[in-house]
Amino acid sequence: MRAAIMFNWGVYIVMLQLITSKFIRFLPVLLIAICGFGFTYWMLLQNQAVYGTPIEALLRTSLMLFDLGYEDRLYKPDEGGVGYYKLVYVVFMLTAIAFSIFVINLLIGLAVGEIPSLMTQVLYFLVHVSRMEFRGLLLNHI
Numbered sequence: 001m002r003a004a005i006m007f008n009w010g011v012y013i014v015m016l017q018l019i020t021s022k023f024i025r026f027l028p029v030l031l032i033a034i035c036g037f038g039f040t041y042w043m044l045l046q047n048q049a050v051y052g053t054p055i056e057a058l059l060r061t062s063l064m065l066f067d068l069g070y071e072d073r074l075y076k077p078d079e080g081g082v083g084y085y086k087l088v089y090v091v092f093m094l095t096a097i098a099f100s101i102f103v104i105n106l107l108i109g110l111a112v113g114e115i116p117s118l119m120t121q122v123l124y125f126l127v128h129v130s131r132m133e134f135r136g137l138l139l140n141h142i
Helices: 002-006 009-043 054-061 070-074 085-112 113-142
Strands: none
Touching: 009 054, 009 085, 009 113
16 A cells, blocks of 8 residues: 555545445446346347347347447348337337436446545545554654
8 A cells, every 4th residue: 555655546546446336336226227128138139149048138238338239130131130120129229328328427427526525535545544654653663
């Protein structure tokens, strides 16, 4: 920890700890959304190789946070096509809204919106660590 404070890494380590703890509190909501959409895609698109099993559907849905790739799912007639075209299209739109707008913005807001309070907590932590080091120096010289 001394090296982290010496090179001013302590601020970033404490911020990483705080953001990680807040993300862990947000993770159940994200997992519920991924499971909900993943099982929906598995039921509607199980004739396609990517959504063949529930695990593959959940994995593909979790990767859809950043790339929907709907062209490959809706417009591929060589893999049997889509039986429920309109319903799948609506689910894709809901996924785009839920993941692209809500989840990504919540994750960005989680990291960016808390910077002033994180900096305050980091300063308290650094003062506490400095006080503990000072006490250690005093006790070693007494």
